Amino acid sequence: MAPDCEVEGSVAAPVSIDGLRGKLTPQAPLAKLVWFKTGGCADWMFEPEDLDDLRLFLERLGGDLPVMALGLGSNMIIRDGGVPGVVIKLGKPFANVSIDGEVVSCGGGAHGILVASAARDEGVAGLEFMRGIPGTVGGFVRMNGGAYGREVSDVLIDCDVILPGGELVTLPATDLEYTYRHSVLPEGAVVVSARFQGHQGDPEEIGAEMDRIAEARENSQPLRTKTGGSTFKNPPGKKAWELVDAAGCRGLTMGGAQVSEKHTNFLINTGDATSADIEGLGEEVRRRVYEHSGVELEWEIQRVGRP
Structure with missing residues (x-):
């Protein structure tokens, strides 16, 4: 359920639009x-x-x-x-992918599946896991996105970032101080491109691994629903979905939001949920897990904007 976004009357732009083409x-x-x-x-x-x-x-x-x-x-x-x-x-304009030897260069708007597929076609291995990340390069560089045992910090060489004031800088991976699903990329910075290090591989073997990842996602995750991916970070030595399941939250609902029956670390909009329903359900799950196991789950999903 989305609020009305109609604009009444003219609205002054935040900057001069002279010369802007976007x-x-x-x-x-x-x-x-x-x-x-x-x-x-x-x-x-x-x-x-x-x-x-x-x-x-x-x-x-x-x-x-x-x-x-x-x-x-x-x-x-x-x-x-x-x-x-x-x-x-x-x-x-920001979705390009090019390959030079074993280095894969991508625009910040390139989809993970495009990056993995382009690398496969050129016989570059090591990026197959990006087939399992439902996002763009900019997002998973910022969040150290990962899937199936690997994450961006394993392969990132550097990234080009525009800072809030318009300055374009190149940041090596070490400057991002990656931890699990986190980086120190400045707030408001926009990742416009990134370079990843792969290694030589056989396109057929790479393709087979990508197919395995795609099948695993299809079999275990509610991909055909309105969802947001993994909701909570896995605590050290534990799996979030197991903690959620053990706390009796499988299928739990709030308004139009529901904990997935297929994978309990996914929340679903069943059709008429508000964002408040979804976030509220997530907080209720966190409360129940803490009450049951003493583990305080951390959100993996970004929650942005005004309540």
């Missing part, structure tokens, strides 16, 4: 852009035409408003009150 939209609906299909509007959304366009926009913005990059919206709850400031949506 699309700047006030009160931009975000629910259709995230997997849960819920949430409010962005005060502004900017879809840059290319790198120079994005740099110019952020330079003019000068850090005066909050900035949030949005990829596939697969691991995110947009709260019902919407997102303050500016949401940056990277499109096709």
Whole structure:
């Protein structure tokens, strides 16, 4: 269930739009852009035409408003009150993938499956796990995305980032101080490209591993539903889904939100959920798990915006 995002009357842009070639939209609906299909509007959304366009926009913005990059919206709850400031949506100009030897260079808007497939076609192994990450390069570089035993910190060489004031910098992987599903990438920074280190492999073997990952996801996760991916981080030495299941939360509902029957670390919008339903259900699950096992689950899904 998405709030109304209609704009009444004209709204002054946050920066001069002279010379900008991208699309700047006030009160931009975000629910259709995230997997849960819920949430409010962005005060502004900017879809840059290319790198120079994005740099110019952020330079003019000068850090005066909050900035949030949005990829596939697969691991995110947009709260019902919407997102303050500016949401940056990277499109096709940022979705390129190129390969030089064993180094795979990607735009921040490239999908994980595209990265893995391009590497496979060139006989570059080591990136198969990205087939199992439902997101874009920018998102999983920021969050140290991972799947099936590997994560971005294992393969990232460096990334190009535009800081909130418009400065373009290259950050080596060591500067991101990766931990489990976390980096120290500055708030408001936009990852525009990244380079990953692979190694030589056989395209057929790489493809077979990608197929295995795809089949494992299909068999274990509620992929055909409005969901947000893994909800909670796995505590050290434990699996979040087992803790949720043991606390009796399988199938638990709140409003239009439900704990998946298929995989208990997934929350589902059954059709008419609000973001408040989904987040509230997650907090109830955390409460029950703590009460049952003494473990305090941490959210893996990003929750952004105004309640």
